[in-house]
Amino acid sequence: MRRRAVLAVALLVASGVPWPASRSLAQEAPATATATGVSPEDAADFARHAATAVLRGPRNIFVEAIDADGILRRLLGGTVWGGLTRRQQEILRTTVRDHFFDALRPAAAGPAEVRWAWVPPAAETTIPVSLGLYYGNATVKTRWILSHTPRGWVIEDVVLLDPGLSLAREAGQLLGPHPVIPRDRGREARARLLPRVLGLLAVVAIVLVFARRIPADRRRLLWVTAAVPGALFLIDGGLAARRALMEPFALSESLPPQAWRELEKTAFQKQAEHDGEGARAAWEKAIEEGAPRAPVDYQMGLYARAAGDSAQASRDFEEALEEQPPAPGAGKELALMALADGRNADARARLVHYLEATGPDPDALASLAVVETNLGNSAAAVAAVESARALVGESWRRAELEAEIYARAGNAPAAVAALRPLEGLGRLDRYVLRADPAYLPIATDPAWIAFLSEEPSAPRR
Secondary structure, eight states: OHHHHHHHHHHHHHHTOOOOSOOOSGGGSOSSOOTTSOOHHHHHHHHHHHHHHHHHSOHHHHHHHBOHHHHHHHHHOHHHHHHSOHHHHHHHHHHHHHHHHHHHSOSSSSOOEEEEEEOOSOOSSEEEEEEEEEOSSOEEEEEEEEEEETTEEEEEEEEETTTTEEHHHHHHHHHOSOSEEEOOHHHHHHHHHHHHHHHHHHHHHHHHHHHTTSOGGGHHHHHHHHHHHHHHHHHHHHHHHHHHHHOSEEEOSSOOOOHHHHHHHHHHHHHHTTOHHHHHHHHHHHHHTTOOHHHHHHHHHHHHHHTTOHHHHHHHHHHHHHSSSOOTHHHHHHHHHHHHTTOHHHHHHHHHHHHHHHOOOHHHHHHHHHHHHHTTOHHHHHHHHHHHHHHHOSHHHHHHHHHHHHHHTTOHHHHHHHHHHHHHTTOOOHHHHHHOGGGGGGTTOHHHHHHHHSOOOOOOO
8 A cells, every 4th residue: 555655656746747735845945035135046046057067167157156255264264364465365266266166076077967956945144055966877965055245146165965065164174274374574574685685795796806807998898797687686685575575474385285085085995896894994094184074974884885784884874963063964874774674754754854954855855755655644745746846847857756756665667667768868877777776675676677688779859
């Protein structure tokens, strides 16, 4: 009976049957301007445009939208930031912008797009826009913190929601605890000027020595020749002293080393080699070297779960939730594990908490629909699917959603039937489906295995 209820919900997704009068998460975004006089729809459009620029280009559209000045002012303090010269400010702006771009750009060539967007119902001076960024084999749930300034929309921060990573906070860690150092301007000006003065005196001494040894009619040429390096020493010394006097702060010569970054790469490499013990050792060492604990626990939990070690995965995910700030995605993973074990009430509680913390996304809502159906809450299941359906938009994405719900219900033939029309549209990639965790409940079903083994057919023109 429960399975039939889930399948009925999935059929509604594809059929377009009118939904019951229930308020869904996706419908809560306001259609009118906020108290600040700006439109949430405009904010969502701006975030989509900026995200598309980082995924596909052009790069300058994205980096120029980052409020690097605001981020650095918060990190350094207004007095320090205002005391930097334009040259110093531009160096730090470039560092922050490059960090944001490198964190979000695709690692390799391939399909990348914005899959969905959502704006919460209440927004004050800033508007958080949730975006699902698709990178070819996974969708990353992000939150873009936007504010509206006289020059237009700007990006104050981008948060990778599941691991709980704030790119603005990471930029502060990248710059280190002392990116700007107060200067003793008088002492530094003297130190810069002294070698130039000595050079000038050396030129004068050489001229005086040789002036006695050459005829008087040629001494004028000697003085003119010596005037060139002398003038260079004077000009260079003046500029060096002026710069020292004008810059009350000095920038660190280089970014502080982050040894844990290399250990992070080692851990991922060990995971790719299926060396679980080596990967965990590298992750633990990365934490000792300064890596944020919650994202590491979350990553270790994902690997343990994929390797079939549910007990270890549960411990890692629980630890990721206990850290401050936590990794919210660990709660979703624990919910999916509870769902797989038949602990529907626990799964529902964790999914609701996850959605409250991070906002809606199609995957979590689809899982919630299955849980609500298993608990006999058909109206709540329909509302969850309605929210997911509103997020995904296009009909082919609704077909994907339907297939995922069938998969979570354990019905492989129905999931295959839902996906088949996508092949004719050129929207079916069996390689991607093999790696999609949404289809793990039917991974060993003969119907699913046979479907994945089929030769792809040419899309209809």
